[in-house]
Amino acid sequence: DVKVTQSSRYLVKRTGEKVFLECVQDMDHENMFWYRQDPGLGLRLIYFSYDVKMKEKGDIPEGYSVSREKKERFSLILESASTNQTSMYLCASSISGRAVETQYFGPGTRLLVL
């Protein structure tokens, strides 16, 4: 079974803090994704990565950056956390960049920015 893990289930941070969310997958997948999930808005893509050190902006990249130094690990960085970044963050991976591939999701990190 594919396993996608996220470093924290719940996180509380203060406005202006730099926040790191970590995601690890154990199936040698090429593609990794970061989404945020908000009630009534579904999931929105923040960034994705199709290879080590390669990244591409999604639909809502503002205020976020990412890092992928190793194939199995994809980090989401909030440079200066703001209250409107309070959300559930989901990481996903897929075996390749083919459009038909299934994405496998982690359990999510619920972030509260005070």
Add this chain to the structure above:
Amino acid sequence: AQSVSQHNHHVILSEAASLELGCNYSYGGTVNLFWYVQYPGQHLQLLLKYFSGDPLVKGIKGFEAEFIKSKFSFNLRKPSVQWSDTAEYFCAVNPPHYNQGGKLIFGQGTELSVKP
């Protein structure tokens, strides 16, 4: 704006009732279509997907979906729901301009509550 729409935000059914959740998208050209489900306290997981061939797709746990190209729709169905189907359901589309990379556009989600 191009989008994916799920018209029902919250559906409440009794066990054994039939289910149909609507999903419409506004992208032209070739699309790939998915339904994902999130059970309470669990990871989001794939229910079924369509990318070519028979427009009636069968997934896990007795779910199926029908792709109707002329209506830009991919509705999810189940003939008889169970209490264990209580979950949030997300429709997702991989539109033509996102074919490389497998990126998805998700709908808003539909919360299904099944009363025992």
